[in-house]
Amino acid sequence: MSALPGIASIAAMALYAAFFLHAESQAQVLGLVALAVVGVPVLARVGWIARTATSLEAHPLAARSASVAALAATIALFHDQHFVMLMLASVALYSVACLGLTLQFGYAGVVNFAGAAFLGVGGYTSAVLGPHVPHALVLLIGGLLAALVGSILILPILRTRGHYAALITVAFGILFRSFVEVNDALGGPQGLQVKGMNLFGWELNSPLRDLSFYANYVFVGLALAAAAFVLVRRLERSWVGLNLDAVRLDETAAAVFGIDVARWKILAFTCGNFFTGIAGAAYAMMTGFVAPNSFTFGDSLILVSIVLLGGLGSAWGVPLAAGIVLIVPEKLQALQEYRFLLYAMLVIVILLARPQGLIARPAREYFPK
Amino acid sequence: MSEALLCCSGLSVRFGGLVALDALDLEVGSGAILGLIGPNGSGKTTLFNVITGVYRAAGGRAQFSGQDLAGMTPQRIYAAGVTRTFQRSRLALPLSVFDNVMIGNHRRLHHGLWFNLFRRSELRREFESNLAKARALVATFSARLAGRMFDAAGAFSMIDRRRIEICRALVSEPRLLLLDEPSAGMTHEETRELMDDLLAVRSRLPGLSIVIIEHEMNVIERVCERCAVLNYGRKIAEGSYAQVAADRQVQIAYLGTE
Ligand SMILES: Nc1ncnc2c1ncn2[C@@H]1O[C@H](COP(=O)(O)OP(=O)(O)OP(=O)(O)O)[C@@H](O)[C@H]1O
Ligand SMILES: [Mg+2]
Numbered sequence: 001m002s003a004l005p006g007i008a009s010i011a012a013m014a015l016y017a018a019f020f021l022h023a024e025s026q027a028q029v030l031g032l033v034a035l036a037v038v039g040v041p042v043l044a045r046v047g048w049i050a051r052t053a054t055s056l057e058a059h060p061l062a063a064r065s066a067s068v069a070a071l072a073a074t075i076a077l078f079h080d081q082h083f084v085m086l087m088l089a090s091v092a093l094y095s096v097a098c099l100g101l102t103l104q105f106g107y108a109g110v111v112n113f114a115g116a117a118f119l120g121v122g123g124y125t126s127a128v129l130g131p132h133v134p135h136a137l138v139l140l141i142g143g144l145l146a147a148l149v150g151s152i153l154i155l156p157i158l159r160t161r162g163h164y165a166a167l168i169t170v171a172f173g174i175l176f177r178s179f180v181e182v183n184d185a186l187g188g189p190q191g192l193q194v195k196g197m198n199l200f201g202w203e204l205n206s207p208l209r210d211l212s213f214y215a216n217y218v219f220v221g222l223a224l225a226a227a228a229f230v231l232v233r234r235l236e237r238s239w240v241g242l243n244l245d246a247v248r249l250d251e252t253a254a255a256v257f258g259i260d261v262a263r264w265k266i267l268a269f270t271c272g273n274f275f276t277g278i279a280g281a282a283y284a285m286m287t288g289f290v291a292p293n294s295f296t297f298g299d300s301l302i303l304v305s306i307v308l309l310g311g312l313g314s315a316w317g318v319p320l321a322a323g324i325v326l327i328v329p330e331k332l333q334a335l336q337e338y339r340f341l342l343y344a345m346l347v348i349v350i351l352l353a354r355p356q357g358l359i360a361r362p363a364r365e366y367f368p369k
Numbered sequence: 370m371s372e373a374l375l376c377c378s379g380l381s382v383r384f385g386g387l388v389a390l391d392a393l394d395l396e397v398g399s400g401a402i403l404g405l406i407g408p409n410g411s412g413k414t415t416l417f418n419v420i421t422g423v424y425r426a427a428g429g430r431a432q433f434s435g436q437d438l439a440g441m442t443p444q445r446i447y448a449a450g451v452t453r454t455f456q457r458s459r460l461a462l463p464l465s466v467f468d469n470v471m472i473g474n475h476r477r478l479h480h481g482l483w484f485n486l487f488r489r490s491e492l493r494r495e496f497e498s499n500l501a502k503a504r505a506l507v508a509t510f511s512a513r514l515a516g517r518m519f520d521a522a523g524a525f526s527m528i529d530r531r532r533i534e535i536c537r538a539l540v541s542e543p544r545l546l547l548l549d550e551p552s553a554g555m556t557h558e559e560t561r562e563l564m565d566d567l568l569a570v571r572s573r574l575p576g577l578s579i580v581i582i583e584h585e586m587n588v589i590e591r592v593c594e595r596c597a598v599l600n601y602g603r604k605i606a607e608g609s610y611a612q613v614a615a616d617r618q619v620q621i622a623y624l625g626t627e
């Protein structure tokens with residue numbers, strides 16, 4: 001398998017994304033959505049998507065270079081547009097959070113419908129510690145606090161299975177939101193201001209040359225996403241990844257072969273929340289405020305739908321799905337409330353055409369050539 | 370203390386009012402092959418489930434190599450050297466043949482997070498040596514299967530899946546192997562082949578004890594030195610196949626007549 005199908009697909013996606021981000025009128029946006037709705041199933045039918053996936057798997061270096069080139073081109077093209085830069089940074093940071101969810105849900109099979117609450121733990125950490133503590137440390141603490149809160153939540157999750165475990169996380173998400181809403185020290189319903197990020201003296205809120213200041217957050221977001229991506233990938237391609245899969249697929253069989261089911265669920269849940277907490281801390285610094293309304297059950301569902309849309313356990317699927325889930329509704333502003341209807345229909349159509357998600361998770365290769 | 374590797378005495382298991390195992394006494398010596406037979410629902414699988422820690426005994430005790438199994442988790446029992454196959458195959462179907470075999474090799478692998486994430490060259494060596502080992506083991510059962518180590522287990526026939534399951538149970542070189550109807554659904558020829566392969570592996574692992582649940586009587590006759598017969602959770606006969614087959618109670622249990 002040559003690298004060509006993979007590179008061609010990445011180029012085509014970047015081009016499509018550029019047109020989509022550039023589209024001014026609703027007619028253009030709707031036309032592009034329609035093109036994708038018709039085009040993607042056709043491409044899947046003729047086997048192009050599967051070829052793209054195997055090609056990217058077989059040529060990781062080419063895949064990485066092409067992705068970087070596509071991203072660099074997109075950034076260069078839209079470098080001064082706040083909206084596009086904000087979107088790209090959001091996609092990058094949501095990818096970090098959803099890679100965390102992939103560890104939990106995709107690998108270990110631990111459902112988490114409280115993703116937004118863990119983003120919130122990170123966000124409120126930024127709000128409270130931002131003025132006092134170096135921001136690299138704030139990001140780290142945001143992640144650690146989310147992991148810590150999660151390690152308490154995992155106890156009841158371990159005692160239940162299936163729907164009940166899911167329900168516990170739903171309840172926790174609601175609990176978190178109510179907690180910050182009634183807590184005056186955390187700003188109550190109005191929330192809190194968050195200082196812009198300052199990394200080792202670099203003020204991210206002051207723009208470089210003619211770039212949008214959001215471009216700075218794009219860079220930081222991409223760095224975090226790349227790190228999360230590499231970590232998740234390495235974890236999957238190791239005995240740890242094997243243990244997580246074994247736990248997800250059959251707990252009894254796993255236990256009979258010495259696999260400590262609780263240990264691996266705790267590990268996946270904790271690491272996943274660590275990622276989500278960091279993403280939440282960075283995101284809050286970018287948007288400049290945190291409020292209970294940003295961390296609702298609906299926001300948790302958005303995170304879960306990104307993971308499902310991308311393909312459960314598929315690391316490449318995450319940024320792609322995050323792009324669709326975050327950007328499409330924004331571009332459909334003129335449809336007002338109907339945009340969510342259209343967007344929901346779009347997600348359903350995609351999942352009908354590709355039940356495995358946009359990029360189905362490939363078989364594990366421990367050390368690909 | 371007896372010299373038996375596995376020693377059950379008065380072992381009982383209940384599910385509500387149902388007595389699945391009723392004060393069972395059973396010994397398996399080191400290196401022995403014991404056949405376990407009995408009509409449907411007589412408690413054979415239940416015995417495997419208590420030995421491997423999946424179910425808890427309601428009474429009596431089971432000892433493995435002098436250790437009481439009662440307080441042990443399935444994980445510790447595995448680490449002590451007991452592995453099994455399942456009556457209804459329980460492979461991780463989306464995972465590769467290699468992955469499935471490696472699940473059985475858990476106690477020989479390094480599971481530290483730091484090791485797996487950042488000591489990739491050491492992990493690679495561990496991966497390669499285990500791949501060679503798994504491939505050799507699978508090859509004793511089927512060369513064709515050994516050539517497809519990275520195909521999903523779900524892509525293979527039931528018979529191949531059983532072979533994979535047996536390899537998963539053998540790869541860690543256990544001291545006691547529990548086989549729950551390994552030949553179910555196979556033709557005579559396939560069963561014969563499977564048993565020959567199993568005996569070949571055993572000849573390389575001296576001291577490996579096997580308990581095999583089987584409905585196919587000629588399998589029992591051929592591979593087992595001794596067999597025990599269960600009926601309604603009780604052991605009704607034990608001895609060589611010829612002795613057991615001649616037993617009046619066994620005939621009644623199987624034929625269901627007075
Ligand atoms: N988890 C369980 N809950 C309730 N009853 C059970 C459970 N497992 C087994 N039983 C019951 O215990 C009895 C023994 O079952 P077991 O599976 O050990 O029989 P078996 O000898 O393996 O039969 P077969 O030859 O059909 O596999 C049966 O009556 C069965 O219904
Ligand atoms: Mg049975």
